[in-house]
Amino acid sequence: MIAGIDAAAMLARIARWCAINTGTGNLSGLGVLSKELAAALALLPGSVRCVDGASTPYIDVEGREMERQFGQHLLLSVRPGANRRVLLTGHMDTVFPVDHPFQTLRWLDAGTLNGPGVADMKGGIAVMLAALAAFETTPRASQIGYDVLLNSDEEVGSPSSAPLIAELAAGKLAALTFEPAALPDGTLAGERAGSGNYCVIIHGKSAHAGRNPQDGRNAIVAAAALVLALKALEGAGISVNPARIDGGSANNVVPDLAVVRFNIRPQTSADADDFERELEHLIATIAADHDVTIHRHGGLSRPPKPMDPPAQRLFELVRDCGAALGQDIRWQRSGGVCDGNNIAACGVPVVDTLGVRGGAIHSPDEYLIVASLAERAALSALILSRLSDGAMS
Numbered sequence: 001m002i003a004g005i006d007a008a009a010m011l012a013r014i015a016r017w018c019a020i021n022t023g024t025g026n027l028s029g030l031g032v033l034s035k036e037l038a039a040a041l042a043l044l045p046g047s048v049r050c051v052d053g054a055s056t057p058y059i060d061v062e063g064r065e066m067e068r069q070f071g072q073h074l075l076l077s078v079r080p081g082a083n084r085r086v087l088l089t090g091h092m093d094t095v096f097p098v099d100h101p102f103q104t105l106r107w108l109d110a111g112t113l114n115g116p117g118v119a120d121m122k123g124g125i126a127v128m129l130a131a132l133a134a135f136e137t138t139p140r141a142s143q144i145g146y147d148v149l150l151n152s153d154e155e156v157g158s159p160s161s162a163p164l165i166a167e168l169a170a171g172k173l174a175a176l177t178f179e180p181a182a183l184p185d186g187t188l189a190g191e192r193a194g195s196g197n198y199c200v201i202i203h204g205k206s207a208h209a210g211r212n213p214q215d216g217r218n219a220i221v222a223a224a225a226l227v228l229a230l231k232a233l234e235g236a237g238i239s240v241n242p243a244r245i246d247g248g249s250a251n252n253v254v255p256d257l258a259v260v261r262f263n264i265r266p267q268t269s270a271d272a273d274d275f276e277r278e279l280e281h282l283i284a285t286i287a288a289d290h291d292v293t294i295h296r297h298g299g300l301s302r303p304p305k306p307m308d309p310p311a312q313r314l315f316e317l318v319r320d321c322g323a324a325l326g327q328d329i330r331w332q333r334s335g336g337v338c339d340g341n342n343i344a345a346c347g348v349p350v351v352d353t354l355g356v357r358g359g360a361i362h363s364p365d366e367y368l369i370v371a372s373l374a375e376r377a378a379l380s381a382l383i384l385s386r387l388s389d390g391a392m393s
Contacts, residue, residue, distance in 0.1 A: 004134045007374040010126040017122040018105055018115045023097035030071030030152045033092050037074055037150055040129055046078030053152060053160035059297055061246040063201040063259050070160040071152030079145030086146040086387060087168050087175040089339050090125045091154030095362050102364040111370050118368035124178030124355025131380035143388040157301040158339055165339055169346035174314050174392050177340045177352035180361060189334035189353045192341055193265040194272055194304035199297045206256040216254025220247055222290035223258035229282050230262060237271035240264050265335055272300050302341035310349040317391050318351050321382040354380050
């Protein structure tokens with residue numbers, strides 16, 4: 001059985017880390033936390049290094065392509081020469097920017113802590129590190145190696161770290177990711193839908209809204225038609241969320257620019273491919289009907305994650321480990337996405353909700369159930385031990 005897990009020490013780490021704002025765009029805050037986490041990773045065997053996040057393009061409200069910078073990513077590599085190796089991932093960033101009012105911790109009751117990132121996922125990082133420290137005390141630890149990646153851009157789809165995730169996933173036996181449990185009772189996320197973020201730039205022609213509106217080409221009207229048509233593409237295999245329209249100017253000017261942003265959630269890769277074909281046809285139709293030009297950016301960033309046979313084996317291993325610890329482990333389909341989607345797309349089985357029990361993530365009501373710290377760390381340590389004994393080989 002796994003020993004040496006100190007829940008009080010884990011809680012102290014979480015409190016210290018959550019006092020540091022690490023909204024994805026707060027590069028200075030991410031830098032501060034990165035140093036804290038690098039020191040914690042250095043207590044494990046292996047080597048720690050920082051990896052610069054690649055800049056990625058984005059479209060601003062004026063339809064211009066700009067470059068977005070991201071924080072550094074942390075990487076720990078342990079026993080790189082081992083025949084069997086595992087990938088563990090977590091993320092440093094949160095959805096709460098530096099000017100968001102939700103910045104402090106408070107106790108909801110004696111066993112429930114509210115605060116930014118307590119569940120998603122500074123609590124998960126604490127679980128991961130405690131599990132690894134406990135695992136390293138076991139006799140079989142030397143039988144496997146592992147990489148740990150803590151990235152800084154997960155909350156915006158991992159555009160900077162996706163190539164690094166793919167590189168690290170290659171050849172791995174399995175992967176463990178420490179997003180919070182799908183439900184407060186500890187239920188895991190099994191199959192996941194995919195996710196794609198798109199930006200469509202519509203250029204029309206400006207004119208005076210009273211004197212010669214017929215000479216204008218209204219980009220806002222074209223954008224509205226596009227949004228309604230996108231929503232009509234929804235079906236059993238895909239959902240579409242039009243999220244934002246930018247553009248326009250004074251009331252007496254026919255607007256010549258609109259920028260439409262939307263997200264899709266396909267259930268399967270075939271659904272994503274079907275949507276791409278429909279989108280191309282739709283853009284051509286809207287452009288012709290409204291006499292505007294349309295340029296699209298973006299696409300699928302998180303492929304759907306199916307429950308294939310290797311994934312089923314890993315989930316069953318997790319369930320068996322839970323049973324050995326008196327934990328009832330279940331899983332269910334989720335519409336949410338995470339780095340587990342990207343790992344699964346590399347052909348590596350992954351369980352991606354091994355973090356804390358809690359809930360209300362991405363809101364000021366986010367909470368952590370403190371009792372889950374020790375139980376989830378013990379679960380992951382036992383999973384690692386079973387993998388070192390040859391499970392999944």
